[in-house]
Amino acid sequence: MNHTISILCDDQPGVMTRISGLFSRRGFNIESLTVGHTEIPGKSRFTIVVKGDDNVLEQVRKQLQKVVHVIKVWDIKKAEAVEREHALMKIKVTPEVRSDVLQIITALQARIIDSSGSVWILEITGDTNSVNNAFNLLSDYNIIESIRTGKISLKRGEQVK
Amino acid sequence: MKDENSKGNVLTGADAVLQALKKEKTKIIFGYPGGATLPIYDKLDKYGIRHILCRHEQGGTHMADGYARATGKAGVCMATSGPGATNLVTGIATAFMDSSSLIAITGQVPREMIGNDAFQEVDITGITIPITKHNYLISEPEDLSDSIHEAFYLSTTGRKGPVLIDIPKDVLSSELKAPDKNHKKPVLEGYNPTIKGHSGQIKKAAILLRSAKQPLIISGGGVAGSGAEDALTSFARKYEIPVVATLMGKNGFPNTDRLYLGLIGYHGTAAGNNAVQKADVILAVGTRFGDRTTGPLGNFAPEARIIHIDIDPAEISKNITSFLPIVGDASQIINSISGHLDKEGITASKSEKEEWLNFLLKIKKDREKPADSSKLNIPLILERLKKIIPDPIMTTDVGRHQIFAAHHFPIDRKNSFITSGGLGTMGFGLPAAIGAKAGFPDDTVISINGDGSFLMCCQELVTAVEENLPIIAMVMKDQRLGMISQLQSAFYGERYNCCDLGKCVDFTKIAEGMGALGIRVEQPDEIEGAIKKAVASGRPTVIEFILHEQGNTYPMVTGSSLTDYIEE
Ligand SMILES: Cc1ncc(C[n+]2csc(CCOP(=O)(O)OP(=O)(O)O)c2C)c(N)n1
Numbered sequence: 001m002n003h004t005i006s007i008l009c010d011d012q013p014g015v016m017t018r019i020s021g022l023f024s025r026r027g028f029n030i031e032s033l034t035v036g037h038t039e040i041p042g043k044s045r046f047t048i049v050v051k052g053d054d055n056v057l058e059q060v061r062k063q064l065q066k067v068v069h070v071i072k073v074w075d076i077k078k079a080e081a082v083e084r085e086h087a088l089m090k091i092k093v094t095p096e097v098r099s100d101v102l103q104i105i106t107a108l109q110a111r112i113i114d115s116s117g118s119v120w121i122l123e124i125t126g127d128t129n130s131v132n133n134a135f136n137l138l139s140d141y142n143i144i145e146s147i148r149t150g151k152i153s154l155k156r157g158e159q160v161k
Numbered sequence: 162m163k164d165e166n167s168k169g170n171v172l173t174g175a176d177a178v179l180q181a182l183k184k185e186k187t188k189i190i191f192g193y194p195g196g197a198t199l200p201i202y203d204k205l206d207k208y209g210i211r212h213i214l215c216r217h218e219q220g221g222t223h224m225a226d227g228y229a230r231a232t233g234k235a236g237v238c239m240a241t242s243g244p245g246a247t248n249l250v251t252g253i254a255t256a257f258m259d260s261s262s263l264i265a266i267t268g269q270v271p272r273e274m275i276g277n278d279a280f281q282e283v284d285i286t287g288i289t290i291p292i293t294k295h296n297y298l299i300s301e302p303e304d305l306s307d308s309i310h311e312a313f314y315l316s317t318t319g320r321k322g323p324v325l326i327d328i329p330k331d332v333l334s335s336e337l338k339a340p341d342k343n344h345k346k347p348v349l350e351g352y353n354p355t356i357k358g359h360s361g362q363i364k365k366a367a368i369l370l371r372s373a374k375q376p377l378i379i380s381g382g383g384v385a386g387s388g389a390e391d392a393l394t395s396f397a398r399k400y401e402i403p404v405v406a407t408l409m410g411k412n413g414f415p416n417t418d419r420l421y422l423g424l425i426g427y428h429g430t431a432a433g434n435n436a437v438q439k440a441d442v443i444l445a446v447g448t449r450f451g452d453r454t455t456g457p458l459g460n461f462a463p464e465a466r467i468i469h470i471d472i473d474p475a476e477i478s479k480n481i482t483s484f485l486p487i488v489g490d491a492s493q494i495i496n497s498i499s500g501h502l503d504k505e506g507i508t509a510s511k512s513e514k515e516e517w518l519n520f521l522l523k524i525k526k527d528r529e530k531p532a533d534s535s536k537l538n539i540p541l542i543l544e545r546l547k548k549i550i551p552d553p554i555m556t557t558d559v560g561r562h563q564i565f566a567a568h569h570f571p572i573d574r575k576n577s578f579i580t581s582g583g584l585g586t587m588g589f590g591l592p593a594a595i596g597a598k599a600g601f602p603d604d605t606v607i608s609i610n611g612d613g614s615f616l617m618c619c620q621e622l623v624t625a626v627e628e629n630l631p632i633i634a635m636v637m638k639d640q641r642l643g644m645i646s647q648l649q650s651a652f653y654g655e656r657y658n659c660c661d662l663g664k665c666v667d668f669t670k671i672a673e674g675m676g677a678l679g680i681r682v683e684q685p686d687e688i689e690g691a692i693k694k695a696v697a698s699g700r701p702t703v704i705e706f707i708l709h710e711q712g713n714t715y716p717m718v719t720g721s722s723l724t725d726y727i728e729e
Contacts, residue, residue, distance in 0.1 A: 068315065
């Protein structure tokens with residue numbers, strides 16, 4: 001089972017190593033990890049998707065909380081939060097498949113952000129399921145390379161606790 | 162002679178380090194110099210902090226660790242960059258596993274060279290992330306003071322642990338722009354240890370204990386860590402609850418008390434392990450339920466509802482799912498539980514509780530027998546030692562002798578049994594004893610050593626001699642890696658591969674060669690004289706005890722639960 005963890009931490013050198021190292025050292029499996037600055041100067045936020053049961057989640061949370069630079073850790077339940085993932089996909093579009101691919105792109109609400117000859121780069125945004133879906137639908141075509149950001153997530157409403 | 166480094170009275174980063182150490186009341190640094198730390202050494206004499214020159218940086222870490230465990234204050238060690246820093250790793254990990262307040266200061270190559278594989282550059286903060294509570298790579302001299310105070314604060318509060326501060330050489334030698342920074346109590350947004358236990362949980366604990374017919378207390382290392390020995394002792398005595406200990410928790414409760422049943426776990430006593438497996442309510446204080454303590458996890462304490470007190474929330478239900486967790490400082494929590502019980506009384510029947518206690522005390526008593534005095538053996542040596550020096554500070558190495566010491570040398574004094582429990586670091590005993598002696602110069606400090614372990618840090622005898630720290634090292638010479646041979650005999654068909662240490666080592670000559678006193682003991686009737694001679698000499702002494710038999714340590718759990726043990 002996958003859990004989403006949100007971490008607010010000091011933006012200090014090495015904090016990435018402290019956090020990711022903790023996962024590998026304690027045998028927790030990271031499905032995805034994103035990190036970036038926040039509205040608070042000097043603070044970063046990680047969204048980490050971790051695989052494991054509730055006990056694993058509890059240990060992850062507590063061990064993370066012990067990292068001195070970690071200020072707060074949230075276990076984000078799907079229902080209480082919005083989540084997004086971003087993907088870029090480079091795909092070869094020959095004339096025979098062009099209209100099919102265009103149809104899929106429209107259905108997915110994806111965008112073509114670059115077109116160099118017969119190679120397009122698509123931008124896909126949505127929750128993890130929709131991005132998975134996009135990859136599934138396009139897997140029959142000639143994907144040259146792709147990248148996903150991993151999930152970012154925020155709790156709904158005013159309450160940050 | 163050229164003196165490029167004389168800056169007259171200019172204050173530098175090195176001054177900031179030493180001023181901060183001074184403000185933290187550091188009396189001793191256990192260190193070994195090198196190029197990157199020379200700016201500190203250059204200024205050391207101005208600050209009146211004693212420097213004890215270890216003979217290997219690993220020894221320095223164990224000394225600082227032993228000092229910390231014996232005194233309850235932070236122990237400080239220092240090493241240069243590169244190999245000096247990597248030599249600290251085993252000692253830092255040892256302190257980490259046993260939650261000991263170790264401060265490690267390392268020199269680093271100058272800032273502009275970091276990342277270039279400069280001479281003696283090593284990423285010691287990277288290496289030590291998993292084995293420190295926190296660590297720092299200092300980038301500005303002005304950060305030194307705050308970081309060092311933070312390091313002490315982190316190391317000595319909450320769940321204690323080692324903190325490393327890595328300082329580039331040029332940070333140490335450059336001028337301080339804001340020298341007189343007044344330090345405030347560090348504020349760390351992400352670090353707020355819970356001290357006061359949850360009152361609802363405390364109440365529930367009292368309710369559980371009130372009706373417990375077969376209650377038991379497990380004393381873990383956190384009892385001493387919290388300074389909760391007195392609280393625990395009066396609590397156990399008042400409600401007549403038997404006490405068992407983990408190896409680290411031996412310090413938590415007077416071992417000569419009739420309620421004390423000894424160690425539990427892999428090498429637990431019959432009374433101790435039976436108590437755990439049959440208890441209905443267990444009050445576990447400051448233990449992380451390590452695998453040496455629990456044996457096979459699924460079968461640990463099957464009848465018990467466990468109340469688990471720990472300062473570290475991450476220890477709750479990490480290994481053993483507790484019925485009732487209470488996070489906070491052990492001493493306060495025990496006192497609060499006691500307050501509730503005082504008011505509300507005990508509801509379990511007196512006779513049932515007595516029956517339980519008597520059942521356990523009988524198991525204990527049935528196994529009490531004087532050591533075999535017909536030939537030299539470790540229990541006999543410890544028995545005689547106890548008669549001559551009842552209350553020493555004792556340190557140990559790792560192996561059979563360590564388990565013997567835990568079983569056969571009862572201690573009543575706080576912080577007086579110092580051993581590497583979590584990491585099991587051979588070579589810990591001698592330097593830890595030297596560190597403890599530096600903290601308590603007027604006390605007798607004994608290290609119980611294995612002949613394998615002793616050789617791992619024996620160079621520190623020189624430190625003891627040069628620094629006039631007369632410890633007594635008692636080396637149990639069985640000419641083998643005893644614990645390994647015991648495992649080979651129990652689980653590997655008596656195929657004793659590579660555990661024979663040979664005959665060539667003469668520990669008395671090692672002692673003499675390093676300026677210490679060496680005494681050999683071959684017969685039981687020589688034990689007493691040797692110990693007395695060592696004490697009277699006032700010199701660091703190695704007593705070599707020649708043991709002629711296999712001498713395994715029992716009980717030993719060989720099966721699937723703690724009561725699945727063999728006794729011989
Ligand atoms: C640094 C280190 N290396 C290896 C071990 C594995 N080990 C555990 S006990 C032991 C034997 C210790 O022998 P000795 O010090 O002679 O003590 P004895 O068991 O004979 O009392 C060994 C090799 C260890 N604990 N630490």
